[in-house]
Amino acid sequence: MICRIPLLISLNCICGTFVNVAQTSYQAEENHNITLEWMFTTTTDTSPNSLYIFCQLITDHTAPVLFELHEGVEVPESRDQQFAGRVQWDKDVLRDGRLRLHVSSLRTEDSGQYLCEVMTNSGVNSSDCRLNVCAARDQPEPERPNTDTPERPNTASRGRIGLYCGLGLTAAVVVVVFVSYLFIHCQSDESSGGFTLSYSSA
Known part of the structure; x- marks a missing residue:
């Protein structure tokens, strides 16, 4: 009987409740969601009906309750x-x-140390993790306004317009020169009496 006492004490220590966190530190942004997770030891006689869980946020001035079971x-x-x-x-x-707690619509005041205490038939223990919620990023810069308007065309459009105008003027000059040439040629033919057809007989 005396020999069994140390063994029973050792078993009681091994089977005692142990609480740990999935990760010690979390980083999130305002208005986002996050999942905080703790793990604790269970035994064959551990059932949800025998659990007592108490989680709270620890800050410099307050300790609001997050969850209680x-x-x-x-x-x-x-x-x-x-x-x-x-x-x-x-x-x-x-x-x-x-234990998984899903916290939605995060706020900057949600930042702090989250302590979770778990009590089972085997004992009680606790563990904590840190959550830092940063302010939401500034709104994205608006798209640059389209400056390609009739009132203020951009540089590329101005270049295209100049090219098209230059090609149009060149074509117009060519047409005018060609028409003038035809007109002058016809006038000279008329002044010389028109076209003369000549042939010789054998």
Whole structure:
């Protein structure tokens, strides 16, 4: 009997509740969503009905409650107004020793240290992670206005217009010269008596 006491103590330490975070630090942008995750040890006699989970945000001045689970039942009325309507959790993975909290529409004041305490039949433990929510980026620069207008054509359009005008003027000059040449030639034929056909007989 005396020999079994150290063994029982050792087993109790090994089977005690251990809580860890999926990652120690999160970075997100304002108005985006994020999933915070904790993992805790479970045993064969661990059931959702025996779980007590309490999560809160720790800041320099406040400690608003993010999530509370009592005997496997969520207690939404304990949630701070800061997180009202913005927190969802996955019930399916709770039995596997995972707590996933989905926080939507992030705000900059959501930044801070998130502490989660888990109590099971085997004991109680806690772990925390850091979330930093930065302000939303400035609105993207508006597209450059189209300056290719009749009032103010851009440089490329001005070049094309000049080219077309030059080609048009050249064609007009060619036509005028050709018509003038025909006109002068016809006048000279008429003054000389027109066309003369000559032939000789054998």
